[in-house]
Amino acid sequence: MATQLPPGLQLEKLDERIMTLNVGPQHPGSGHMRLIIKVDGDYIVSCDPDPGYVHRGEEKMAEYRNYIQNIPHLERPVIHDSCNILYPYCLGVEELLGLEVPERAQYLRVIASELNRCVYIQYWLAIYGIFLGHSTMFMWPAGDRELLIDLLEKITGARVTHAYFVPGGIRNDVPANFEDMCLKRVNYFEKRIKEYAAIFYDNPILISRTRGAGVLSREDAIRLGTTGSTLRASGVDFDLRKKEPYDAYGELDVHSDVLKDGDSYARSKIPWLDMFESCNIIRQALQKMPKSGSVRVKLKPNPKGGNDEVYKRVESGRGSLGCYIVSRSKPEPYRVKLSVGSFRNLICMPYLLKGEKLGNMPAVYWSLNYWPVEADR
Amino acid sequence: MSAIAPKFRLSYFIKSILDNVFWIVILFTLVGIPVLMVSMFYFPLPVMNEKLTSPYLMLTTLADPSRQIPLLKSVIHSDFFRITAFPGFGFAALLAAATIFIERKMLAKLQLRVGPFYCGKVEGILQLMADGLKLISKEIIIPAKADKPIFWAAPVLFVATAAAFVSLIPVAGGGWVVADIDVGLLAVFAVIGFFPIITVLSAWSANSKYPFIGGIRALHQMISFEIPLILSVLGIVILTGSLNLTEIVQSQIHYWWIVFLPIGAIVFFIAILAELERIPFDLPEAESEIVAGWLTEFSGMMYGLVQLGSYVKLYAFAALFVVLFLGGWNGPMVWPPFPEEIIKDGITMGPITVHLAGLPLLDQQMINDVLWFVIKTMGVIFVILLPRGVFPRIRIDLLLHIGWYKLIGLSFVNIFIALGLLYAGVLGPGGIL
Numbered sequence: 001m002a003t004q005l006p007p008g009l010q011l012e013k014l015d016e017r018i019m020t021l022n023v024g025p026q027h028p029g030s031g032h033m034r035l036i037i038k039v040d041g042d043y044i045v046s047c048d049p050d051p052g053y054v055h056r057g058e059e060k061m062a063e064y065r066n067y068i069q070n071i072p073h074l075e076r077p078v079i080h081d082s083c084n085i086l087y088p089y090c091l092g093v094e095e096l097l098g099l100e101v102p103e104r105a106q107y108l109r110v111i112a113s114e115l116n117r118c119v120y121i122q123y124w125l126a127i128y129g130i131f132l133g134h135s136t137m138f139m140w141p142a143g144d145r146e147l148l149i150d151l152l153e154k155i156t157g158a159r160v161t162h163a164y165f166v167p168g169g170i171r172n173d174v175p176a177n178f179e180d181m182c183l184k185r186v187n188y189f190e191k192r193i194k195e196y197a198a199i200f201y202d203n204p205i206l207i208s209r210t211r212g213a214g215v216l217s218r219e220d221a222i223r224l225g226t227t228g229s230t231l232r233a234s235g236v237d238f239d240l241r242k243k244e245p246y247d248a249y250g251e252l253d254v255h256s257d258v259l260k261d262g263d264s265y266a267r268s269k270i271p272w273l274d275m276f277e278s279c280n281i282i283r284q285a286l287q288k289m290p291k292s293g294s295v296r297v298k299l300k301p302n303p304k305g306g307n308d309e310v311y312k313r314v315e316s317g318r319g320s321l322g323c324y325i326v327s328r329s330k331p332e333p334y335r336v337k338l339s340v341g342s343f344r345n346l347i348c349m350p351y352l353l354k355g356e357k358l359g360n361m362p363a364v365y366w367s368l369n370y371w372p373v374e375a376d377r
Numbered sequence: 378m379s380a381i382a383p384k385f386r387l388s389y390f391i392k393s394i395l396d397n398v399f400w401i402v403i404l405f406t407l408v409g410i411p412v413l414m415v416s417m418f419y420f421p422l423p424v425m426n427e428k429l430t431s432p433y434l435m436l437t438t439l440a441d442p443s444r445q446i447p448l449l450k451s452v453i454h455s456d457f458f459r460i461t462a463f464p465g466f467g468f469a470a471l472l473a474a475a476t477i478f479i480e481r482k483m484l485a486k487l488q489l490r491v492g493p494f495y496c497g498k499v500e501g502i503l504q505l506m507a508d509g510l511k512l513i514s515k516e517i518i519i520p521a522k523a524d525k526p527i528f529w530a531a532p533v534l535f536v537a538t539a540a541a542f543v544s545l546i547p548v549a550g551g552g553w554v555v556a557d558i559d560v561g562l563l564a565v566f567a568v569i570g571f572f573p574i575i576t577v578l579s580a581w582s583a584n585s586k587y588p589f590i591g592g593i594r595a596l597h598q599m600i601s602f603e604i605p606l607i608l609s610v611l612g613i614v615i616l617t618g619s620l621n622l623t624e625i626v627q628s629q630i631h632y633w634w635i636v637f638l639p640i641g642a643i644v645f646f647i648a649i650l651a652e653l654e655r656i657p658f659d660l661p662e663a664e665s666e667i668v669a670g671w672l673t674e675f676s677g678m679m680y681g682l683v684q685l686g687s688y689v690k691l692y693a694f695a696a697l698f699v700v701l702f703l704g705g706w707n708g709p710m711v712w713p714p715f716p717e718e719i720i721k722d723g724i725t726m727g728p729i730t731v732h733l734a735g736l737p738l739l740d741q742q743m744i745n746d747v748l749w750f751v752i753k754t755m756g757v758i759f760v761i762l763l764p765r766g767v768f769p770r771i772r773i774d775l776l777l778h779i780g781w782y783k784l785i786g787l788s789f790v791n792i793f794i795a796l797g798l799l800y801a802g803v804l805g806p807g808g809i810l
Contacts, residue, residue, distance in 0.1 A: 019586060029664065129769075133659065359663070359666055
């Protein structure tokens with residue numbers, strides 16, 4: 001097997017029928033990683049994912065900056081989902097410092113987080129479309145994503161790297177007439193994503209290709225520790241917004257969809273259904289949100305945590321995203337550890353790709369809802 | 378974003394143009410004309426106005442342009458013009474260029490984009506030229522382990538085969554075809570048979586993994602779709618009683634074969650999508666799986682040549698569809714007739730009278746034929762391009778399943794329909810229609 005030799009050098013030693021393909025990191029269908037795939041004819045014999053090309057040491061960097069300085073760089077692993085990746089960090093720091101978040105800020109956090117989830121899923125969906133050779137499905141989500149990006153820019157001042165959540169609330173309040181603007185855009189966005197069914201999800205060629213590709217059973221999904229859309233596509237109803245409500249999610253009605261098939265098609269459909277759910281949550285939150293009030297607790301400069309440790313997790317676009325912070329009574333955290341959904345979904349890739357056809361590789365790979373940069377951190 | 382250089386001055390621009398004109402004039406008079414005159418003594422010149430042209434006589438065409446008309450006539454009727462310009466490769470390449478532009482703009486509109494926009498000011502009409510210049514200026518990189526002669530030859534062979542295919546397509550009545558042979562349809566399939574060979578040769582000679590997989594995929598795909606492609610036109614051959622493409626077109630003066638053989642037309646259309654490696658059948662170039670398939674190792678103008686060849690091939694297949702199923706150039710006369718007195722008496726400009734009689738460009742029937750042919754061909758090309766915006770890529774096992782099980786069965790059904798029409802005495806030789 002692949003363990004005796006360094007990766008990429010086993011070709012000569014193996015059976016002549018088997019060809020090793022280095023898919024990535026310069027392959028158009030790999031992302032920032034490498035898949036060492038061995039094929040026998042058109043069938044994949046083994047797959048060895050090799051992440052780590054974009055490791056930036058975000059966790060180590062966090063040990064040299066104080067709790068506020070950590071905000072802009074901790075969101076870098078997934079800039080498309082930057083609100084959600086900061087969410088557990090902010091929740092954790094709030095618990096460490098004993099901060100109470102104002103109610104309006106909680107609702108605005110929910111709205112920003114759901115908007116950001118939609119932005120992330122649209123980007124993910126665009127790449128899923130082009131991986132299957134569907135160029136229209138690449139352009140449409142990438143274009144419709146701009147609606148929400150513009151909205152987030154109006155709220156936070158930045159298009160993708162928002163740095164909007166801070167310990168103790170949010171950075172700044174929303175502009176005037178935000179409710180109307182948000183409602184209008186979200187309604188239009190929902191109308192747009194409904195059209196994806198006709199061109200993509202009901203497409204007979206897509207269904208014939210992705211139905212039954214890379215089936216992950218319910219037991220395997222739990223055993224391998226997958227999360228998010230991969231887990232819910234295998235029939236496990238697990239959504240942290242419902243199971244462990246944080247911030248204002250406890251007062252909102254959250255329905256996350258579950259499919260039973262566990263194949264590539266179901267895994268690709270769950271995020272799309274999630275976007276409708278996000279629109280519902282945003283509309284609910286806009287109704288229940290207090291119309292005025294403070295959005296941020298005043299912090300001391302250079303706040304210090306106690307001798308304590310805390311673990312918080314939220315539901316991100318790729319599943320549960322946890323942040324473990326250890327504090328040793330200093331302005332800087334002693335240790336910050338991100339437990340990301342991407343890496344946990346990556347683990348099942350070798351199991352799913354074994355015995356699959358080479359043509360199914362992109363369909364299975366990207367349906368896992370795995371973001372290489374986030375997995376490397 | 379700005380297309381104008383930051384230090385742009387109109388005076389500099391005009392000055393640079395004048396500089397260029399100056400040097401062109403100097404070089405042309407001092408070098409070009411002497412070289413032209415000297416070389417004319419070594420080449421045989423055509424007969425003009427029933428006397429042999431001489432270099433001195435050629436010079437007089439500068440003073441009297443009407444003397445160029447007989448020369449033009451002899452050029453238009455020469456084989457060289459037919460092969461290179463019309464109805465051969467030049468015409469096909471022009472339509473292929475139009476196809477690329479239409480494809481980009483149409484796909485962009487479908488995907489809510491603008492498409493090429495800046496190049497050439499008007500809707501990016503010169504984008505193709507810019508891309509071509511870019512490809513020409515790029516370095517050609519050959520893989521170290523490649524089998525170099527075959528690798529070099531593959532793009533050229535691909536274009537040459539596509540051009541050979543074009544030469545068999547009749548464009549208008551009255552013999553406007555490069556090679557009018559009795560077994561035209563058979564020759565078409567003989568030429569098509571070269572494409573998988575060239576693809577596999579180029580893929581194998583690159584000595585690289587992704588091209589190899591792409592080449593094998595292309596081989597599987599082309600061979601399994603050639604059979605339904607050939608079987609689906611058998612019905613037309615049965616009903617027409619001829620393999621000559623011109624005769625097949627002439628047999629459709631009253632009705633098109635697509636009316637009687639719609640199943641054959643559908644099978645043929647799907648098979649040409651697969652032969653052309655267009656979405657949803659673009660597996661040999663599947664980007665997310667095997668980089669660019671058998672085109673992976675091509676760089677610079679080698680890649681450009683393969684692209685040119687594949688678009689010329691696209692035109693040729695669309696034209697073949699028109700010839701076989703849509704009645705070729707047949708259509709109502711819509712082109713206005715040329716004023717007769719000009720044809721008879723010529724145009725008088727001052728002391729010179731230009732006699733235009735005999736130029737095929739004034740032939741009303743021929744221009745009408747070409748117009749209908751181009752309109753139909755562009756329509757078919759449009760339908761071939763459309764799936765690219767709508768469908769994802771299909772998988773190889775599903776593709777082969779479609780080819781071997783469904784399309785071959787359907788094409789046999791089509792043959793039985795044709796035989797039924799023939800034996801019922803409806804169509805074919807001696808039929809009532």
